[in-house]
Amino acid sequence: MKSCCMYLLLLGLGTGLIRSPARSQVEIPAPARARHGMVASANALASQAGVEILKRGGNAVDVAVAVGLALAVTTPEAGNIGGGGFMLIRMADGNSVALDYREAAPRKATRTLYLDRAGNVIPQASTVGHLAVGVPGTVAGFARALERYGTMRWRDVVEPARKLAEKGFPVSHALALGLRSRESLLSQFPESRRIFLKNGLHYREGEIFRQPDLARTLKRLQQKGPRDFYEGATARLLVEEMERNGGLITLEDLKAYRPVEREPVRGEYRGYKIISMPPPSSGGAVLIEMLNMLEGYDLAALGHNSSKTYHLLIEVMRRGFADRAEHFGDPAFVRVPVNALTSESYARSRAQSIDMKRATPSTEVKPGRPMRDEPPQTTHYTVVDAKGNVVSNTYTLNTAYGSGVTVRGAGFLLNNEMDDFTAKPGSPNAFGLIQGEANAIAPGKRPLSSMTPTLVLKEGKLFVALGSPGGPTIINSVMQVLLNLIDHGMTLQGAVNAPRIHHQWLPDRVRHEPYGLARDVREALEAKGHRFEAEPRWMGDVEAIMIEPGTGMRLGASDPRNPDAGVRGY
């Protein structure tokens, strides 16, 4: 009897069925579970606002708009109405659309906008202040999503955000620290200093943060409709802000701004269908190109976190990002060979030069500013509703708190997305990216992005929806979470939690996370010729939702790298 039980126990342990006697059926780390719908976002209050919309019968698009506006209140470093982004929508009938509401260069912008007379990049010209701002797309994008794919009224989905702005919410530890860490940026602009730094007194953890100017702007948008942002009183406040301070954005720029509905970029990885963001984001195509290169290798056999797997990932990232630098830009201005880049035959030829024994040095190492050690910020959220409609949305002000400029009288921050353009070929941007001609500045053009809101299908059904902030690391964060799920069989939460690495071709350095790389693995990689950034850094904030096969339960995972993040369902 005893030996029989022992035998069963050993069998269970050996096959991984029994992970702990008390939780024999639970997959650990366990994601959140909900029957009807789920919201995973960078802020638990915003996720909860989304769940309230779900409970009132709103669909995933209604929720996505409400959550995006709520994040503009709770997460001012990245949530926004003064920025832009990308929303990937898949309706329950299987139709998908990629909504591009990326910022556009103002009409007065020129190719050499950020260069001095000698042709050198003017430090901070594209990152700080009024000249750094692209024409915001968020309000137009949300309005378009709601009108085409939502079910609720604009004013009703704006209401949770308006209330949060008017009544306020307790400042989290992370927000208090984040605001302080950007004091040198925000204090350059009196309106930003007043609102976000309390005129230098600073918000403390637990203190209530009210934003009456923003609440009034949201109320006006409720009453006058979203076009107010582009041609009404809000537009005028924005243009006055520009005129007082040498910014380029005019009323014509705002009036002309339109979001663009695009065909998503598609690929396949080990039988899973990948649906993601096309240009002007590089995210989807580079993700698919890299997955295609990896498909020829047995990653499960190479082992999770092993030096062989990391070597392969770095080599694949290096090649994917070299293509990003050369080929990508706004498709309205340059021809981006997306089909060729995402084809399996291209990936096969690209992967041929990978040597499993040695790092291939990145071909050109140009001198540049070192990567700045400041918190970059973007934010991603994912929504699945009861019908199976799904939204995966990434939007941003670019770096944390964008240009630092708050529109006087309107209470919202403006982006510094102009820095995503190539200010000068060969000179790195805020993310250290060396970019090419295809991404040069031109009036009305949209800067190249790495944002990668993504959906993965298995046998025609949603397998996972996900995305992340993190500039260029976004593409690699999304890819590694997918590999963790598909190749390594992790739970959703485990896949999100697992350590990440990053390589972006240039600079030729591997980035890794604190405690994320065993010393002997690093030594094995160095022996092959890989070089590492001096300090490890955390990467990304993946917000992901799956539908559990069999039960249809919504499984959600927020990233533990963001203490304010929250997954909520019902």
Ligand code: DON
């Ligand atoms: O579009 C892009 O690729 C960048 N503006 C994203 C910035 C970002 O993710 C900052 N986040 N942490």
